[in-house]
Amino acid sequence: MVLSQDGNYIWDGTKWIPVQQNLPQHQQQLPPTIPLHPAYAQQNIVYVQTHRKSNKFWLLLGGGIFAVLIVILLLLGAIIWALLPPPEFGHRLDVSHSTYEDLGANREPYLVSEGYPDFSSTVAISDFGSGVIIGDRWVLTAGHVVLDEEYGEEQPGAWVVSVGSDYENPDATYDVKAIHIHPGWRADNSNDGLEYGVDIALIELTSSIQGVTPAPWANSTELDDDFLDSLIYSSGFGDYGSIIDDGSGDYYSQRRAWKNTLDRLSDDIDPPKKYSGDDVWQGGWVVYDFDSPEGDDNSLAQGENSGGLFSYVGVGNSSSIALDLEGTSVPGDSGGPTYLKINGEWTVIGLTSHGSTDGYYGDLALNTRVSSHADWICSITGSALTGCE
Template sequence: MIFHLHPLRQIFYLPLLHPRSCLPWMNRFTGLLSLCVLLTSLLLGDQRRIGKRGDLDWTNYYQLGNNSGTYLPSELYPDLSVVGALISSTGALGTATLVAPNYIVTAAHVVKNDLYEIPDPNDWKFYLHDDFGEASSSQIYFIEEIKVHPVWTARQTTSNSLGDGDELGVDLALAKLSRSVSGIYPARLPSTNDDPLGLRAVVGGFGTLVEGDSGNKDPSNDKRVSGENTIDRSVAKVTKLGVPEDQRGGVLGIDFDSPQAQHNTLASGNSVELLGSGDSQATPLTLEASTAVGDSGGPAFVRTLGYWRLHGVVSYGTSESEYGDVTVYTRLASHYDWLISELPDWPDSKIFEGSGWLENPWLGAFVPHSSAWCFHINLGWLYIPFSKGNSFWAWSNLVQQWIWLSDQAYPFIYCYSPSNSFWMYVLLDSSNGQLIRAYNYSSTEWGNYGG
């Protein structure tokens, strides 16, 4: 059986007035304009939604969205404080996720929905709060620069102004914030070969609330809502006739299963357009959820290789947010090289405001200096030519060798030189930046390096 998806490219507009509508000569039209904007909100509100199981209330979905109650960040749940609302001066709404202290990632169609549209950073703000209506000035970030994935723009033509970049898995954009976010770890990215197929995902965004069984909608929500689902499809490179290979991205797919197990759209034997074939369980997860238009740009977090990672960004799917719906995500592992090339050094590190110190989620605390040098709290002075990945080489002043550091191995370190290569285990509690205490697996002895 082959299913066809309805694109979710329309952008919901909040009932906001453009500042120019407040000019004195327009005052007598303000009431009429407000009514028109409100009617527009009501007409488009059903295109901005998140769907939940009809047999549950919204309490747990809200709690997961703000990591309260039993949903604190842990091995079971990601930290969702990195997810915010991206809102334009005209009221266009999307969802975005912090992927570096001063960068967010979203869907390209949120900011560039037309061939001739040039995204203006001054038109957008990022609200980093679990309720964007309650965000304080310190939680609202101006946008300095918008970088749309180049293939998204290349696929927009005069005959197809929107293009087919969503189907090709290139619905992706980065935005640089005018100031950095401090005190939280940005979301971690998956590496190129990191595949979440069959794993549990935590999804979410900001949007109208929909009951999965009845389709009843509540358009008044401005809170971050999160749920869970299973990655039923993972396509590393989309195949579409006539499309050059270098213009093909990747996609992920989830379906919205019902408690009655009667809406398994991505079951074995069902091929859904460019998602292809695969399999899916009919039984829903405890907080099974669907996402759609208003959540465009929203995250799919999956725990892989020991960490929660941002594997997907909401792109398109069916539009009802009821049982059986399918949501398609741009697959970020397919765009790892592009993302890393655009992001600053140490993208997944937390900033301690005013101190100069950063903290990496696996490497620990350090102070970056010029010319790729940094001082690490345990390892001392390190020269790291490339510091954006999940592993990298560094020159250690204390060991006097090149060392290989990896989020999958640290504090196990591989030391390399043409004449002497070995693994060692660093005893972090006894290493202070002036001296490294470590076990050398080559000599099978504990030793001190530096000091």
């Protein structure tokens, strides 16, 4: 029991009881207020502590779950990244990139005397693309290298042609006198005309190139389906350096070359409109795909035309066997040559135009067919150019 402060009442747990029952009423005081019972106070403290512990538990649990989810997402991202091929590789990943550079520079064992194409005629067009020397003052390249929807057309004086296997350290450079763009490409002035096979331009130099033999080029219609499944070589200054580092932080500057198999040929492609002078300049394609060492990325297999964006390459057949130096083009290779041996001579039959942009296994490379434009080339150069006699 609890005694009131004045000593006149006792709390029995339910009510106040006067200590002296016989006190006159006027002497009786009002009972005091109910005291703070220790039991009640303790219950309140326990409730508050329990409530705080409950909040802390859920906060810790939520934080733990969030941390686990972050770790799982990071692991999944790392796995996906590891499974994806590196960007813009363009060559077999089980072969050193330096081997492709040796081929592109005709270093041993890839000597011209051993039956390989002479890649010294493959040149760099400023830092935009590649090209091939076909005469002492003439270089073939892709139309989009010198006239592009995004960058427009620059004046001849803005361009430089670099000779040698490393365009950052060229053997020689040559100034440009004039740029002649195929009328079909100029008429579109956009990449929408890619499918018509008119992505070609001719660069005229101010002086003759010294120390390099111009490449023979296909100037007739002798190139037919009998050449399908034949060995071809291509070369260029493409940026496959995304998986290597030359320390410059810029585009990788080495010329490289690679092998492939000729999968598709097309010719006499009618453009959607006539060009200046009411002449219709028909286009054409030289096409190959990039087969993987496992043989499971044959995009142009029998009955396939790659579908979708590149359905215009047509239906045909393709070997799934990757060659020892199998490769494909990447950005920067545009305008570079594709060679096929015709009558015992490595001959330029195509110019790298477009295709799948990343150089993954299974990607396609579409090359402007040079023989489709023999008349146009000779109309610019005249009969002085070998092949225009």
